[in-house]
Amino acid sequence: MKLVLLTLLFLNASFSSVLNHDLKTRVDRQLKLLQQNLNYDFKMNYKLVMVKNDIVSNAAASFPFILVNENWIEGFSDKEVLAVITHEVAHLEHAHLSKGLALLTGGFVNAVFDINNPESLRERYSGFVRYYKLKQELYADCVAYNWLRELKDLGVDADPKSLNDVVRRELPGIDNFDEDYMGDDFVYTRFRAVRDGHPSVCRPEL
Numbered sequence: 273m274k275l276v277l278l279t280l281l282f283l284n285a286s287f288s289s290v291l292n293h294d295l296k297t298r299v300d301r302q303l304k305l306l307q308q309n310l311n312y313d314f315k316m317n318y319k320l321v322m323v324k325n326d327i328v329s330n331a332a333a334s335f336p337f338i339l340v341n342e343n344w345i346e347g348f349s350d351k352e353v354l355a356v357i358t359h360e361v362a363h364l365e366h367a368h369l370s371k372g373l374a375l376l377t378g379g380f381v382n383a384v385f386d387i388n389n390p391e392s393l394r395e396r397y398s399g400f401v402r403y404y405k406l407k408q409e410l411y412a413d414c415v416a417y418n419w420l421r422e423l424k425d426l427g428v429d430a431d432p433k434s435l436n437d438v439v440r441r442e443l444p445g446i447d448n449f450d451e452d453y454m455g456d457d458f459v460y461t462r463f464r465a466v467r468d469g470h471p472s473v474c475r476p477e478l
């Protein structure tokens with residue numbers, strides 16, 4: 273993981289001359305807005321790294337960094353930027369990456385020995401990964417939703433529903449999608465949870 277991150281930072285550095293510093297300042301402002309206003313004891317002051325390559329196509333978290341693709345976030349409103357950052361900080365606070373790696377390894381062993389399951393090993397494993405990933409994303413969304421609501425109550429320009437505005441950018445018609453047809457689709461399940469309002473107490477991840 274460290275190697276991936278170092279490679280990533282190196283690639284980022286090689287592009288630094290063309291990175292948009294105004295944009296970084298704008299995204300950084302939202303990170304500080306979250307960390308300085310929320311009544312919550314964060315593990316640390318997280319660092320923002322803007323990237324301009326395909327390794328991170330939107331946003332990602334790798335302790336203690338938040339990686340954001342410059343092209344992806346460029347047209348976002350401040351509230352949408354805050355929603356993205358808040359979601360990533362929720363992952364970092366709950367150590368999702370390291371927990372995820374440990375669980376995915378365990379999940380693979382589980383899939384190998386689940387011999388009575390008629391599905392192929394690949395299906396069993398990908399099913400587990402999908403289930404686990406969705407749980408993590410829903411949990412991070414729930415934490416972010418509540419943090420954004422708290423910020424809004426404190427008078428900060430924040431809105432928990434901005435989490436869905438980010439989704440609408442990629443899927444503009446999502447509000448009119450057929451619920452029955454969409455079923456348990458990964459993105460739609462997350463969208464529906466934000467639309468209907470996450471509970472104030474988030475169900476723990478796996």
Ligand SMILES: [Zn+2]
Binds near residue numbers: 359363409412
């Ligand atoms: Zn996430």
